[in-house]
Amino acid sequence: MSTEHGSLSLRGIEKSFGEIQALRGIDLDVSPGEVVCIIGPSGCGKSTLLRTVNWLEPPDAGRVYINGEQIGETVDANGKTRPSTEREINKFRSQIGMLFQNYNVWPNMSVLENVVRPQIVVLRRSRAEAEEIALPLLDRVGLDDQVDKWPDALSGGQLQRVAIARVLAMDPIVMLLDEPTSSLDPELVGEVLAVLQELAKGGMTMIIVSHELGFAKSVADRIIFMDKGKIVEDGSPEQILYDPQSERLKQFLDMLIHV
Amino acid sequence: MDLDIGIVIEYGPLILKGFRLTLIIVFFAILLGIPLGILMAVGRMSSKPYFRGPAVAVLEIFRNTPFMIQVFLLYYVLPFYGLRMPAEVVGVLALALYSSVYYAEIMRAGIAAVPRGQVESARAIGMSHVQALRNVVFPQMWPIVLPPVANQTMSLVKESSILATITVSEMTMSALIVQGITFRPFEAFIMITILYWVLNESIAFSVRRLEKRLQRRHSRQATTKAQDAAMAESLEAVRRMTR
Numbered sequence: 374m375s376t377e378h379g380s381l382s383l384r385g386i387e388k389s390f391g392e393i394q395a396l397r398g399i400d401l402d403v404s405p406g407e408v409v410c411i412i413g414p415s416g417c418g419k420s421t422l423l424r425t426v427n428w429l430e431p432p433d434a435g436r437v438y439i440n441g442e443q444i445g446e447t448v449d450a451n452g453k454t455r456p457s458t459e460r461e462i463n464k465f466r467s468q469i470g471m472l473f474q475n476y477n478v479w480p481n482m483s484v485l486e487n488v489v490r491p492q493i494v495v496l497r498r499s500r501a502e503a504e505e506i507a508l509p510l511l512d513r514v515g516l517d518d519q520v521d522k523w524p525d526a527l528s529g530g531q532l533q534r535v536a537i538a539r540v541l542a543m544d545p546i547v548m549l550l551d552e553p554t555s556s557l558d559p560e561l562v563g564e565v566l567a568v569l570q571e572l573a574k575g576g577m578t579m580i581i582v583s584h585e586l587g588f589a590k591s592v593a594d595r596i597i598f599m600d601k602g603k604i605v606e607d608g609s610p611e612q613i614l615y616d617p618q619s620e621r622l623k624q625f626l627d628m629l630i631h632v
Numbered sequence: 633m634d635l636d637i638g639i640v641i642e643y644g645p646l647i648l649k650g651f652r653l654t655l656i657i658v659f660f661a662i663l664l665g666i667p668l669g670i671l672m673a674v675g676r677m678s679s680k681p682y683f684r685g686p687a688v689a690v691l692e693i694f695r696n697t698p699f700m701i702q703v704f705l706l707y708y709v710l711p712f713y714g715l716r717m718p719a720e721v722v723g724v725l726a727l728a729l730y731s732s733v734y735y736a737e738i739m740r741a742g743i744a745a746v747p748r749g750q751v752e753s754a755r756a757i758g759m760s761h762v763q764a765l766r767n768v769v770f771p772q773m774w775p776i777v778l779p780p781v782a783n784q785t786m787s788l789v790k791e792s793s794i795l796a797t798i799t800v801s802e803m804t805m806s807a808l809i810v811q812g813i814t815f816r817p818f819e820a821f822i823m824i825t826i827l828y829w830v831l832n833e834s835i836a837f838s839v840r841r842l843e844k845r846l847q848r849r850h851s852r853q854a855t856t857k858a859q860d861a862a863m864a865e866s867l868e869a870v871r872r873m874t875r
Contacts, residue, residue: 427756459760467758477753481771490767495758536753543757 376441379405379578381547386425386435388418395421396432397602403547406576410589410610413599414625419582422599423549426580427469428462439469439546467495470540470548474556476532478524478539484511485520488539496543503542510538514568530561537568547578555584586629590614598622639819643810647823650806655831657720657802658789661727665788666781668728669735674765676740687736694733700794702726707798723795723802731788738784742777743769775846782839786832793828803827 375382386399395418403409411419424430426437428445437444444465447457457465478487488507492498498506511520514534524532533553540548553569554562566588573579573592583589589596589610596613598606600621606613617623675687694702703726707719717725746769754764793804801809803824810820 463758471756475749477749479768491757494763
């Protein structure tokens, strides 16, 4: 298991919701700067997997490591492990940037405030410092002329870019993206993908749940195919998309192509 | 029965004194009741039993018993346990507790109306539960809960008249006194009826203004060119029809 900055490891992650076993033992190692796309039929557990990584859904079993540090359990001074406190989990979460399908930009604050507020509240930065960080980031995602607007006035693509700037302002170690483009109008997908592509090139470790096979092919170093709570195939985009081994993956790709 | 203006002039100041006390009691009851309601709403929605338990208990007790009995319990029964408070203080506490239960239900609905994803993105970025509530949930909840909160506040004003039964010399009590002295219930009660109306109407009026301001801000944000065009079109249609 890597302890390098930007590395992420999952060991034996299990999660059930009542009778339904969403994740049945997931092992995954992501190296620093690697971009991993997770694909799979709906209900296969791919979103749940992302949500267990940052403890939005604490796993029933298994371990999550970021930079080799374990989330959810902490080793204290006597070398004993104990469950992490709320505060420790919050700190971990702030280092894991998560993007959502529905952007979840906060409508009760301006675009700039969306990027500034979490820095002030979570990282205890001063407002001046937070703005100094926020403005170049908003510029980078192409929203320098929208900073004073309210979220209601923005398009979906712009909102997702606000969410990206908001997450980047926290200096995340890794990013988790839960179908970041699937609620966008087709003509707006491109602008978000361009920003994500640039991030990938910049060496950000990313795990992306996506149905954009084209995007997966162009940015992902690796594609993982999940089915029924398990990783079925794991390989390069070429391997997964052009040379599927399992029957399930073949069916899945067929279905996507025919849709 | 004709209105005897002499009685209004002579006993008006006494009624106004009662009005003042009603204002003070209502003010503090709101000041205490709304935060208490928020606390109970959050407590009730908490997954931790030591928060939820007490919140649910208070809600159950105060929602299912008559307000007058609650007042009596606080005023006549608590002294047996060594807790004797002035009637005015009991009045504020009773009104605050009683209303907080309803405020709590309103806040709970308001919190639930804020989309789950809003809280999740706040938690995912590292905010604690309380930080997420303060920065993301509460600001989005206010416009939703404002009208029902106003309703509940107006009902609090009306319930305050029950405090006359424990000797609080608020407005209803002062009317009872005037009636006792003059044997003229008409003047006494018409005066306080008008004053209760004035008080509640001012609450309703200020809340309507506040609501409009919130709406204006939101609609300014939300209004797109397409909506403007649609609006212009429908106005034009109305004009054509009325011509």
